[in-house]
């Protein structure tokens with residue numbers, strides 16, 4: 001039905017969206033039997049979208065812009081101001097090229113090689129450990145690996161605190177209240193820490209090799225040839241480090257999934273590469289993490305009976321698309337088998353955004369995410385640690401969701 005037929009379009013859904021979380025948009029669409037609906041979000045008219053053709057529409061740069069799309073509190077906590085996420089056109093293309101240049105195949109190999117050393121050190125280096133919390137280990141390992149690679153000192157006694165702050169930024173982005181306040185404070189501390197590196201490179205006090213992320217970001221010039229303002233450069237450096245730390249959330253979900261799927265764990269431990277990749281893709285599809293994205297319409301237009309007005313906000317439901325029954329058979333079942341014969345499609349599996357990373361806003365860190373996730377999943381499958389009784393639930397109304405216990409493991413002998 002056209003949006004105009006829906007009488008509830010003036011209702012503000014901010015509170016129920018925040019309250020019900022990942023499933024809110026899908027449930028409302030199912031109830032309305034619509035592929036889109038209009039409502040108000042933080043007071044402004046918004047069209048909510050889900051599904052493959054909706055994702056294709058959302059990534060049409062001629063129809064939507066990201067400028068001014070992300071609500072202020074989320075933007076300044078998670079990404080920073082004037083950073084790649086909110087840029088448009090040539091400025092976006094130019095800044096994005098910096099990220100894509102940094103995050104090439106060599107980077108994936110280097111970061112995972114360094115992560116292998118950190119995993120080894122943390123899991124065996126201090127003698128056998130009685131129990132570990134996978135989430136906390138993953139945060140420390142991934143943060144140390146990406147920061148070593150970027151050219152930032154990780155042997156400093158204060159580094160574990162920085163790793164924890166980086167995780168706090170991720171943990172607080174979708175929340176109100178204390179979790180959000182903690183994230184804001186963490187963002188300020190991390191920016192200050194990153195600013196120190198940018199200044200040191202620019203002043204000639206630090207001489208990293210030119211391909212290191214600290215050097216690339218500190219010396220990056222915008223499309224008009226100017227160095228980035230200090231805070232923007234610091235935020236962009238954090239925009240490489242922080243989302244990499246977010247992979248710890250997926251690693252923790254993978255730990256839970258291996259426990260629940262011993263058959264797949266055995267296949268993976270036995271060296272089945274295809275099974276490992278399929279399993280990790282299913283972890284990215286099935287478990288809740290990035291919930292949705294926002295953009296603004298550049299012009300007035302109609303799409304499948306829905307009306308978009310210039311400047312109006314649209315929200316694309318990532319979680320809902322990854323669980324859309326039109327795209328996925330039995331979407332609420334965890335079934336890595338669905339990815340064994342899967343052909344890449346830029347608009348159906350979109351946990352890290354859709355479309356093309358070079359020409360649009362799709363995440364430039366997907367290969368690194370898969371590299372780190374596959375590495376940890378293989379390690380966990382081979383380690384066959386015991387999983388004692390604990391609270392392994394995760395909430396679909398907490399954004400970002402995570403396993404309550406963090407997945408406690410007792411390493412074997």
Ligand code: HEM
Pocket residue numbers: 084085086096099103239240241243244246247248249250289290293351352353354360361362363364365366368369
């Ligand atoms: C963008 C998710 C890992 C760097 C994004 C977007 C999502 C996302 C949903 C927004 C896409 C859009 O606006 O259309 C994730 C998830 C990750 C992850 C779930 C793993 C848990 C990474 C990693 C890096 C990274 C490892 C870098 C090292 C970025 C950057 C952007 C971005 C710089 C902004 C791109 C742009 O606006 O053009 N990510 N990401 N992400 N991600 Fe990731």
